[in-house]
Amino acid sequence: MPMTASQGFPTRIWPYRRPSAAGIALDQTAPLAALPPGLLYRFVMGFDPAPGREMSAPERAALRDPFATLLLLRGLFPLSLRALLAALDQQNAVPDGLPEQLSFVVAEGGQIQWSPETATLNRGFRFVVARGRAGSFELFVSTGAPFDSETQFLQVLAWDPVAGAFQYYERRTGSWFWAGSSWDALAEPTRGRGPFDSHVNGAMVMKELEAPWLHWDSMAQTIPPEALAPDDSLRSDPLFTGRTGAQELERITRQGVDRWTDARLGRLIGADDRVSGVVPLMRQVLTTTTVNIASARQTSAGSDDEPLFPPLELFLNRKALLNLVLIEPDFAPPTVARGRYRRAAEALNLRLIDNFQEPPFVKSGDVFFAWAVPEPAFEDLNVLDHLLRRGVLSRRFAASLLMVDFTNPIGSRRRADLLRWVPEEADATGAGRIEARMSAAIDAALPGLPADASERDLVADLALPDTDWQAAFAARIERFMAAVQAQLDSDDGLLELMRLADSRRRAFRRRPLAEFDLSLPWTDIAPDAPFLRLDLEARVSPDL
Numbered sequence: 435m436p437m438t439a440s441q442g443f444p445t446r447i448w449p450y451r452r453p454s455a456a457g458i459a460l461d462q463t464a465p466l467a468a469l470p471p472g473l474l475y476r477f478v479m480g481f482d483p484a485p486g487r488e489m490s491a492p493e494r495a496a497l498r499d500p501f502a503t504l505l506l507l508r509g510l511f512p513l514s515l516r517a518l519l520a521a522l523d524q525q526n527a528v529p530d531g532l533p534e535q536l537s538f539v540v541a542e543g544g545q546i547q548w549s550p551e552t553a554t555l556n557r558g559f560r561f562v563v564a565r566g567r568a569g570s571f572e573l574f575v576s577t578g579a580p581f582d583s584e585t586q587f588l589q590v591l592a593w594d595p596v597a598g599a600f601q602y603y604e605r606r607t608g609s610w611f612w613a614g615s616s617w618d619a620l621a622e623p624t625r626g627r628g629p630f631d632s633h634v635n636g637a638m639v640m641k642e643l644e645a646p647w648l649h650w651d652s653m654a655q656t657i658p659p660e661a662l663a664p665d666d667s668l669r670s671d672p673l674f675t676g677r678t679g680a681q682e683l684e685r686i687t688r689q690g691v692d693r694w695t696d697a698r699l700g701r702l703i704g705a706d707d708r709v710s711g712v713v714p715l716m717r718q719v720l721t722t723t724t725v726n727i728a729s730a731r732q733t734s735a736g737s738d739d740e741p742l743f744p745p746l747e748l749f750l751n752r753k754a755l756l757n758l759v760l761i762e763p764d765f766a767p768p769t770v771a772r773g774r775y776r777r778a779a780e781a782l783n784l785r786l787i788d789n790f791q792e793p794p795f796v797k798s799g800d801v802f803f804a805w806a807v808p809e810p811a812f813e814d815l816n817v818l819d820h821l822l823r824r825g826v827l828s829r830r831f832a833a834s835l836l837m838v839d840f841t842n843p844i845g846s847r848r849r850a851d852l853l854r855w856v857p858e859e860a861d862a863t864g865a866g867r868i869e870a871r872m873s874a875a876i877d878a879a880l881p882g883l884p885a886d887a888s889e890r891d892l893v894a895d896l897a898l899p900d901t902d903w904q905a906a907f908a909a910r911i912e913r914f915m916a917a918v919q920a921q922l923d924s925d926d927g928l929l930e931l932m933r934l935a936d937s938r939r940r941a942f943r944r945r946p947l948a949e950f951d952l953s954l955p956w957t958d959i960a961p962d963a964p965f966l967r968l969d970l971e972a973r974v975s976p977d978l
Contacts, residue, residue, distance in 0.1 A: 468607040474506050478614040480623035486611055497612070499592035499601040500532055500565075500573050506603075511610050513584040515563070515577045522565055522573075532565035532573055537673040538683045540642075540650045542952035543788075544657035545802045548664070555788060555795050557661055558649075558950045561673055564686060571686050574638070579668050584608065589629070591638065593690070598697030599636065600690075602629045616694055620714050631946035634724045635714075636698075637813040638690040640683060641947060643726045646803050649953070650680030654731070655802060688812065695816045699824060707862045709826060716856040716868065718814040719821070720835060722844040725808035725942060727954070734800035738773025747809030748935060749918050749968065750911065751836060751843040754810065758819055759833035761904055763911040770922045775804060778929050782936065782957040789951055800955050807935045807954075808942045810843050826862050830903055831869040834895040837907055838888050841914060841968040845941055847977065848888035855879075855889075910970075917972035930974040933959065937966035 467485045469475055474494060477486030494507060504525045505512065512518040519535070526533035543557030560578050564571040573592040580586065590603040599616035616636025618624040626634060633639055646654035659669045668674050702711045709715075717723060728745035746752040746767065755761050779800055788795040800806075821827040839848035855875045860868045873896065876889045883889055898906055921927030939954045940961055948954075964976035 469609050471608045472509075472511060473609065474511075474612065475609055476612045477628075478612075478618055478624055479628035480625075481614075481618075485607075489612060493612075496597070497594065497601060498596040499594035500530060501590050501592040501603060502594075502601065503530060504528070504532070506610060513588075513605055513608065514586075515561075515575060515581040515588060518575060518588070518590075519563065519565075532567055534566045534569070534571070536564045536571070536678045536682065537676060538562040538564070538650065538680060539657055539674060539677045540680070541657050541661065542649045542950045544649060544651070544661050545655070546797070547658075547660045548662055552795070553663065555791060556950075558952060559662075559668070562683060563673065564683070571690075579671075581671070581673065591633075593693065598694075598701060600633075600638070600694060602633070604629070616698075620711070632724075635718065635813050635817075637694050637816075638687045639724075639813075639947070640680075640687040641725075641727050641953075642680070643684055643687060643812055644728075645681070646729060646731050647680035647684070648727055648729050648801065648803055648806055650683070651677055652680035688816075691813050691816050695813075695820050699820050699826075703824070703826075703862050707864075709860050709862050709868070710858075712858060712860050712868060713853070713856050715817055715821065717853060718817040719827075719832070720853050720856075721850045722810065722846075723814055724811045724947065725844060725945070726811050727806060727942075728809040729801070729803040729806040732772070732804055733802060734772075734776075734779075734804040736772055738771065738776065740772050741769040742772050742775050742804050743767050743769050744805040744922075744931075744935075745807060745809060747843055748805065748807050748931070748938070749843070749915070749972075750840050751810050753812075753815050754818060754836050755833070755840065755907075755911070758815065758822060759829045759836065761833060761907045761911065763908040763915070765912050765915040766919070768915065768919045768922055770928060772804070774925070774928060775932075778925070778932050779955075781929060782932060782959070784932075784955045784957055787951050787956045801952075805935065807938045808844055824862065827868060830900075831896070833903070833907060834892055837895055837910070838891050840911070841970060841972075842977075844938065845965060845977075846967075848891075851888050852892065914970055914972065917970070921972045927972070931972075933957075934966045934968060934974045937963070941965055 469485060474489050475486045476482060476489045476493065477484070497507065505521055510521050512521045522532055525531045539559065539561055541557045541559040543555055544559070546552055546555065546557060560576065563575040565573040573590065576589045578586050588605040591600050594601045594615065597615055597617070601615050602613040604611050604613055613628050614624060614630065619630040619633055619636035624630060630636070642648040642650055646652070651657040662669050702715070703709050728747045730742050730744055732740065732742045749768070784800055786797040786799065786801065818832060822829060822832060835849065835852065838852065839846040855872045857868065857871045860866055860871055876893060880889060880893060895903065921931055936957045936959055940963065942948050942954065943961070964978060966974050967977040968974060
């Protein structure tokens, strides 16, 4: 029988790193030694010394997610995806069983047709299998083919209603390890380590979260069987042939992120109306803790005359400013003809690269959908949404924070500077709220701050009359977006904005989320070139 081609994923297997084609040195850690099979181990990076240890009886009993209760705590330790799904099937009839199953497929090289010349290309085929009941999905498996392999990466994330968090598991060296819960993602010594190098805030992660779901099989694009070798058995595997579109995984992911944020805020706001853990919450409002990937909904290939609409998130945090704090600017979506975009791409030598092939794979042009760039992450926006809905932040104060350097929706050092004024604790309401304490601290320090300090912008915006701030912010955004369109209408301006997009992509490649070279296009600009920023006139300059 034809075999499924195995593809390596060094970022998903201990030590979760590889040498970086972006020129960024990444830490390496010695491989873990094998432990006796048939037991449940814990290895929470930052807490536990390698290779981990057996979980104690109290620790095991504290796990109330379905992966633990249906399998692990019953002494069932399936080591491959096939065995895991079969073991879950055996529990379908029990009250907490998870009989419903969906499979989803993502592949950065999924639009590159197989040929003898591309036979060795790692197209990055990965699968997410969701299990649930009554339309609610509680357990998620991330893996790659072949599905009978006991060495291919195999990771599980499952919701624990008692802990109010996701529990993270990984099969490696022939055993199952508990790697921590969502709570372990938020503070030292575990922040940014183990699974939390990509699940940085403890939430579910789907990088390309919304239409057109850049690399996912979806209603916007199909990953065709022609991306696989003619004799690859994956072509006829039910997990591939019966795949569900990414639009459904988007819905499930958004619900999962929201469930975790709601549980987190429920614990952090006490019965005395005090909010603890304020700094990690506000970190998600003021800084770029992680990103999603946005793109135009138009393909990069096609008629030169057809308009392309760059994602607004290249220019401003649309979802936060317009959807959450409800500023209502009036502007037409910026646009550029595909032919002009293509010529600018050629001038920058935009291309697809996989440096880890031998020889390296290179293909001129863009990814399938044009203008792919990082954008503010839904999980950060979701925290802001909950803070607004619970009244912990007012719309006006949140809007004023976001309008500081609003032309740089990700990676803004000016907004990040405001984090130093965030209190460790605050009241959920009343005079001791976050905004009251931040404003008082900033006002006291203002005389000693530099003339160009971001705090001065914040204070000026907060001084606007209550009846004027929304209109003032809307007018500022309208002027800026008019300048953006003027830049797009100019060949030099278009080229500069594409260099800005490349700067954002280079910054993304420094993140653990950047697992595959084919995720985003490359240019000839050096990997260590300065990060670029956008000013109010839509002019691009180094962020020095």
